[in-house]
Amino acid sequence: MLVTEALVITVQTMWLLLPLFISNPTAVFFGNDKPIDGGRTWRDGKRILGDGKSWGGLIGGTLTGILGGLIMVLIIHNTSASQYWLFGNNTLQVVKNICLISFGALFGDMIASFFKRRANFKRGKAVPGLDQYDMIVGVCVLLAVFSRPWFIQQFLDSTRWVGLIGVFILTPILHRVANIIGYKIGIKQVPW
Ligand code: CTP
Numbered sequence: 339m340l341v342t343e344a345l346v347i348t349v350q351t352m353w354l355l356l357p358l359f360i361s362n363p364t365a366v367f368f369g370n371d372k373p374i375d376g377g378r379t380w381r382d383g384k385r386i387l388g389d390g391k392s393w394g395g396l397i398g399g400t401l402t403g404i405l406g407g408l409i410m411v412l413i414i415h416n417t418s419a420s421q422y423w424l425f426g427n428n429t430l431q432v433v434k435n436i437c438l439i440s441f442g443a444l445f446g447d448m449i450a451s452f453f454k455r456r457a458n459f460k461r462g463k464a465v466p467g468l469d470q471y472d473m474i475v476g477v478c479v480l481l482a483v484f485s486r487p488w489f490i491q492q493f494l495d496s497t498r499w500v501g502l503i504g505v506f507i508l509t510p511i512l513h514r515v516a517n518i519i520g521y522k523i524g525i526k527q528v529p530w
Pocket residue numbers: 365366367368369370387388389390391392393394395396444447451454460461462463
């Protein structure tokens with residue numbers, strides 16, 4: 339396969355996953371003092387998710403990602419863009435997939451926090467690998483379960499999987515840049 343072809347597929351895959359790259363970082367802006375776990379602890383006596391996972395962050399981040407996805411649709415609407423730039427073939431599918439991608443990011447992030455608490459990591463402690471990929475894995479799982487044909491068609495079929503590999507390579511870089519910006523402008527306590 340040509341390098342250019344791989345790059346195009348990666349850009350297309352990245353475009354389709356953009357709502358997740360919006361919902362995850364914007365959750366920081368909406369974080370509040372209403373923890374999703376309600377302050378409750380697991381059987382090991384440690385918090386289920388911790389104070390870093392709040393309803394404000396979950397809802398605010400998800401809605402911002404959905405809004406971003408809808409704006410993307412407006413941009414691409416009425417252009418000659420191929421199906422690989424579209425979230426589906428009809429309005430219902432488009433909205434559903436945008437919601438799954440946007441929510442999936444924070445869902446994956448929540449599952450990661452659950453395991454971080456079990457492994458005794460304090461809130462905000464960096465766990466290389468998990469921190470970068472939790473959101474993409476969350477999205478892939480939700481799409482594979484609730485939007486399987488579209489997921490296979492756009493992300494796995496024929497040469498499409500190349501795009502996912504590309505995104506996996508680019509994600510740690512984007513994650514790092516976003517966190518450094520968040521730290522510099524004072525919305526994140528740590529630059530990771
Ligand atoms: N945030 C939130 N609700 C979410 C996700 C994120 O309120 N569902 C906010 C919190 O203020 C959180 C910040 O965004 O501290 C950064 O998110 P993240 O790095 O995912 O959380 P951590 O503080 O690192 O907590 P954890 O150790 O559980 O990952």
